Amino acid sequence: MSQRYNVDTTRLDGFLRSVERRALGMARIAVGHEHEALDLVQESMLAFASRYAMKPEEQWRPLFHRILQNKIKDWYRRGAVQGRLFSRLSPAGDEDGRADPWQSVPDPKESGPERMAQSNDAARALNAALADLPRKQQQVFLLRAWEGLSTAETARAMGCSQGSVKTHYSRAMSALRGKLEDHWP
Amino acid sequence: MSGHEHDEKRFLEQVRQTLDREAADLAPETERRLENMRAQALERAGERAWDDLGQQGRMSWIMSGLSSWRVAGPGLALAAALVLALSLGLFRGEGAPERNRTAERDAELMEMVDLLGTVDDPEMLEMLDDMDFYTWLAEQEEAS
Numbered sequence: 270m271s272q273r274y275n276v277d278t279t280r281l282d283g284f285l286r287s288v289e290r291r292a293l294g295m296a297r298i299a300v301g302h303e304h305e306a307l308d309l310v311q312e313s314m315l316a317f318a319s320r321y322a323m324k325p326e327e328q329w330r331p332l333f334h335r336i337l338q339n340k341i342k343d344w345y346r347r348g349a350v351q352g353r354l355f356s357r358l359s360p361a362g363d364e365d366g367r368a369d370p371w372q373s374v375p376d377p378k379e380s381g382p383e384r385m386a387q388s389n390d391a392a393r394a395l396n397a398a399l400a401d402l403p404r405k406q407q408q409v410f411l412l413r414a415w416e417g418l419s420t421a422e423t424a425r426a427m428g429c430s431q432g433s434v435k436t437h438y439s440r441a442m443s444a445l446r447g448k449l450e451d452h453w454p
Numbered sequence: 455m456s457g458h459e460h461d462e463k464r465f466l467e468q469v470r471q472t473l474d475r476e477a478a479d480l481a482p483e484t485e486r487r488l489e490n491m492r493a494q495a496l497e498r499a500g501e502r503a504w505d506d507l508g509q510q511g512r513m514s515w516i517m518s519g520l521s522s523w524r525v526a527g528p529g530l531a532l533a534a535a536l537v538l539a540l541s542l543g544l545f546r547g548e549g550a551p552e553r554n555r556t557a558e559r560d561a562e563l564m565e566m567v568d569l570l571g572t573v574d575d576p577e578m579l580e581m582l583d584d585m586d587f588y589t590w591l592a593e594q595e596e597a598s
Contacts, residue, residue, distance in 0.1 A: 276499040276500040278496050281496060281499055285492045285496075289491070289492065290480070293480075293488070294473055295476050303484065307484070307491075309495075310488075310491065311487075311491045311593075314494075315494060315498055317495070318499045318500075318568065319500065319502045320501075322499045322500060323500055324563075328560075328563070332563070332564075332567065335564055336571060339567065340571070391468075395473070402594070414469060414470065427561065428568065442462070445465075446462075453468045
């Protein structure tokens with residue numbers, strides 16, 4: 270019989286609000302499809318809240334991201350079996366009708382037309398460059414650079430050593446800077 | 455700060471700003487879905503929580519046994535589970551430094567996250583919901 274623990278739902282709500290948008294962004298960059306990314310984030314939130322929300326708060330972030338990374342890994346495994354991986358490698362707007370997720374890059378709200386165009390180009394280029402990275406490099410980079418996890422926390426989230434985190438991060442940085450130097454010299 | 459470090463810092467800031475802008479400007483239906491997801495998660499908070507290392511250790515012991523059950527049968531399943539429990543330090547004695555125990559508990563917690571994440575079989579989920587018997591069984595094994 271499962272035991273239900275008391276959880277501070279106010280703090281849990283605050284935590285989920287603080288991670289959900291970046292989690293969705295990371296999942297979308299990983300799987301290339303917003304609806305599937307939303308499913309992965311939903312599963313992660315439910316698993317986290319039901320099983321781990323009564324852990325000390327300092328563990329929440331790496332725990333949540335470990336769950337999300339496992340979900341992303343499982344998605345890749347299922348995709349490899351079903352041949353979805355091959356359709357993911359095809360150009361954007363591929364034969365099975367998947368929309369190019371980068372088409373939905375929003376217009377910045379407070380810029381003139383020329384800056385808006387430049388900003389959209391840079392955003393598209395960034396998303397394309399991130400999507401091109403191997404999954405581990407991509408996710409390590411996003412966890413460190415965007416989510417702000419430490420090397421140790423990222424290692425816990427990814428289930429690898431801190432040395433591996435540093436290697437993945439360094440390679441990702443090098444690849445991204447090379448691809449984006451026209452947009453951000 | 456060197457020139458290289460300054461450039462890298464600026465680059466990272468640009469990356470963050472771009473990604474933050476995208477994350478802030480979601481479609482209304484996506485915003486609604488996130489709200490619903492959060493509400494569902496809050497409703498289920500603590501439903502299947504595992505509080506102490508003892509429970510976690512027994513859980514991984516049981517999970518290993520249950521997943522082996524289908525392939526190898528009960529006897530081998532229990533043996534496999536005992537091996538896993540030993541490797542996770544379920545029966546570890548006193549004396550390990552506090553720092554190592556904290557790091558080990560952390561690693562074991564992550565192992566649990568991975569193990570529980572593999573459970574999507576409804577029959578398995580039903581077993582997990584009825585843990586009294588399996589907890590008792592694990593305690594008998596510990597005592598012996």
